[in-house]
Amino acid sequence: MVFFQKRACIILICYNESTCEKKFEVITMLRFKSVLAVGFGGAVGALLRYLVILTTAHSFFPFGTLLINIVGSFILGLLNGYFATKKNSLVFLALGSGLCGGFTTMSTFSQEIVNLLQVSLIYTGMYLGATVLFGLIAGFLGLSFFDRRRGETV
Numbered sequence: 001m002v003f004f005q006k007r008a009c010i011i012l013i014c015y016n017e018s019t020c021e022k023k024f025e026v027i028t029m030l031r032f033k034s035v036l037a038v039g040f041g042g043a044v045g046a047l048l049r050y051l052v053i054l055t056t057a058h059s060f061f062p063f064g065t066l067l068i069n070i071v072g073s074f075i076l077g078l079l080n081g082y083f084a085t086k087k088n089s090l091v092f093l094a095l096g097s098g099l100c101g102g103f104t105t106m107s108t109f110s111q112e113i114v115n116l117l118q119v120s121l122i123y124t125g126m127y128l129g130a131t132v133l134f135g136l137i138a139g140f141l142g143l144s145f146f147d148r149r150r151g152e153t154v
Helices: 029-056 063-085 089-103 106-117 121-149
Strands: 002-006 009-016 021-028
Touching (some): 029 063, 029 089, 063 106, 106 121
Antiparallel strands (some): 002 009, 009 021
16 A cells, blocks of 8 residues: 555555555545544553553452443543534544543453453443443533533433
């Protein structure tokens, strides 16, 4: 794959090895900036998640991932409420899809469910229920924060 910039677009030249065809794809700079914004936010979110996991990794119960997913749900709710009337989609992409997407973790949550199933069905149920229930509540509270400031109800 080769890419080069021409004015306000990035042109990708993709070679399909099986058919020896060239495919030209034009990506606008805004779309390219969106990819960079999500990537940068995701990198920061993943580093923050790693730091939280390091500080909470001393228990068999996955408190770190539980905390991460609840806080991430709250932040994403806040962002959705704040950016509902705003036009800056790059910042929303960087913070929402990027930061929150990199910070929260479905794959670790799933793996920890499997690990807890080997230890205790009760702890597994508590973890699953707490993550879903408190994640939904946190997201709702985050979203309602800015709606209430605008005088709306959720």
